[in-house]
Amino acid sequence: MSKKVVTFGEIMLRLQPDNYLRFVQVDHLEATFGGGEANVSVSLANYGLDSVYVTKLPKHEIGQAAVNSLRKYGVDTSKITRGGDRVGIYYNEKGASQRGSKCIYDRAHSAIAEAVPADFNWDEIFEGAEWFHFTGITPAVSDSLAEITLEACKKAKEHGLTVSCDLNYRGKLWSKEKAGKVMAELCQYVDVCIANEEDANDVFGIAASSTDVTTGKLNREGYIEVAQKLTERFGFKKVAITLRESLSANDNNWSAMLYTDGQAYFSKKYALHIVDRVGGGDSFGGGLIYSCVNGFDPQATIEFAVAASALKHSIEGDFNLVTVDEVNKLAGGDGSGRIQR
Numbered sequence: 001m002s003k004k005v006v007t008f009g010e011i012m013l014r015l016q017p018d019n020y021l022r023f024v025q026v027d028h029l030e031a032t033f034g035g036g037e038a039n040v041s042v043s044l045a046n047y048g049l050d051s052v053y054v055t056k057l058p059k060h061e062i063g064q065a066a067v068n069s070l071r072k073y074g075v076d077t078s079k080i081t082r083g084g085d086r087v088g089i090y091y092n093e094k095g096a097s098q099r100g101s102k103c104i105y106d107r108a109h110s111a112i113a114e115a116v117p118a119d120f121n122w123d124e125i126f127e128g129a130e131w132f133h134f135t136g137i138t139p140a141v142s143d144s145l146a147e148i149t150l151e152a153c154k155k156a157k158e159h160g161l162t163v164s165c166d167l168n169y170r171g172k173l174w175s176k177e178k179a180g181k182v183m184a185e186l187c188q189y190v191d192v193c194i195a196n197e198e199d200a201n202d203v204f205g206i207a208a209s210s211t212d213v214t215t216g217k218l219n220r221e222g223y224i225e226v227a228q229k230l231t232e233r234f235g236f237k238k239v240a241i242t243l244r245e246s247l248s249a250n251d252n253n254w255s256a257m258l259y260t261d262g263q264a265y266f267s268k269k270y271a272l273h274i275v276d277r278v279g280g281g282d283s284f285g286g287g288l289i290y291s292c293v294n295g296f297d298p299q300a301t302i303e304f305a306v307a308a309s310a311l312k313h314s315i316e317g318d319f320n321l322v323t324v325d326e327v328n329k330l331a332g333g334d335g336s337g338r339i340q341r
Contacts, residue, residue: 003293004050005131006079006161008152009037009138010112011055011066012088014278014318020096023104029091033069034318036135036168039279042319043286043308045074049293054125056081056115063087063111073319081119084111092278095249101277105172113142120148122155131293132156133285135166136203139182140173146182153189162292164192166285167199179203192238192292193230194285200226200241204233220257220266227259238292240305242284250274254310256284258302265298267306270335272313283312283320287327300331307331 015029037053044051053075057063059082066087067077088107095101107113126132132152139146156163165187169179183203187193201207206229208222227239238260245253255269287308291301307330312320 002048002050003131004052004129005041005044005133005289005293006052006054006125006129006156007037007041007044007133008054008149009035009134010088010107010110010141011035011038011053011057011070012090012107012110013062013066014090014092016092016094020094023091023093023102032317033066034279035088036137036166036282037133038070038075039282039318039320040133040286040289041075042070042073042321043283044290045076046321047286047290047324049290050076052076052079052125052129054079054081054120056084056111056119058082058084058087058111073321079125081115083119084114086110088112094276097248097250100249103278107141110141113145115148116144117148117151120152122152123159126156126159126161129159129161131164131289132161133164133166133289135168135282135285136179136183136199137168137170137173139186140170140179146186150186153186157189162191163189164194164285164289164292165190166194166281167196167203168281169199169202171202176202180205187234187236190234190236192240192288193234193236194240194242194281194288195226195230196242196244196281197223200230204230206230206233220264223257224259224264227257227264231259240284240288240302242281242306242309244280252277252313254280254306254313256302256306256309258288258298258305260298263298265302267302270306270310272310274313276316277313279318279320280309280312282318284309286320290324303331304328310335 017026041053088110091104093102287305291304
């Protein structure tokens with residue numbers, strides 16, 4: 001029987017110009033779907049876990065298309081509540097060379113933003129589950145969604161689930177002050193915290209010393225210090241921090257650290273040539289959760305998570321469409337990209 005993981009958040013319609021065209025150049029946009037926790041859910045389904053995604057979507061055809069995009073990859077969509085009027089939208093313009101990517105949200109008054117606590121029966125949703133995952137984007141969407149997320153965390157703990165959270169600060173959705181206040185309450189229920197170079201600083205004012213994310217200069221000792229401070233404050237069992245050295249929009253160095261039981265474990269570093277970086281952090285979260293529920297040791301856990309997310313950067317769209325075997329092959333040292341016959 002496969003292990004059951006529940007994720008909760010907003011799935012959005014993603015509209016994007018072809019290739020590297022700018023918004024102002026195009027007269028048509030490519031439509032796909034994606035969103036933090038939905039991306040994690042697809043990863044976990046691809047790895048063979050019982051992956052349950054929870055959200056609220058309208059009953060109309062665009063809402064159904066969003067549901068279908070998840071079903072296609074084996075995600076359990078039976079706990080999705082139907083109702084409301086809107087599917088949130090985000091417009092994505094891919095950056096190249098020294099021009100960064102650009103993301104424009106149009107998600108106000110989406111079905112999930114206007115959801116109420118009565119929309120979700122968490123006792124039923126968590127039946128037989130062992131893990132619950134959400135991101136800092138979900139409580140940022142609306143005050144009612146922050147309330148629902150808190151209720152979900154409390155219920156997850158009542159049911160004995162491990163809870164993970166990717167801090168995922170989005171300045172376009174809420175202020176640092178509000179994020180700090182709301183996330184501090186939610187993090188009391190979190191066992192595994194995922195962050196990047198900026199999240200811990202933006203949300204909790206915890207920064208790595210001697211690091212400048214704009215120039216790509218990273219200090220390993222500084223990140224151990226960040227993980228220690230987060231652990232001291234919230235009692236996390238594990239803190240995972242992704243380390244992205246951005247050389248340009250197309251080329252990044254990518255690695256991560258896992259801090260657990262007072263010890264830091266660093267992954268190998270990958271030189272990425274990027275096809276699509278949206279969902280890179282979510283694919284890391286998916287790899288981390290898969291490793292944890294399968295009892296990998298800390299070094300193997302961080303190597304699998306980083307290899308999974310390195311592969312995601314080569315895939316168009318939000319979802320990480322790779323198999324366990326492909327991730328293991330890269331984690332084991334085969335990053336040649338040679339054709340498989």
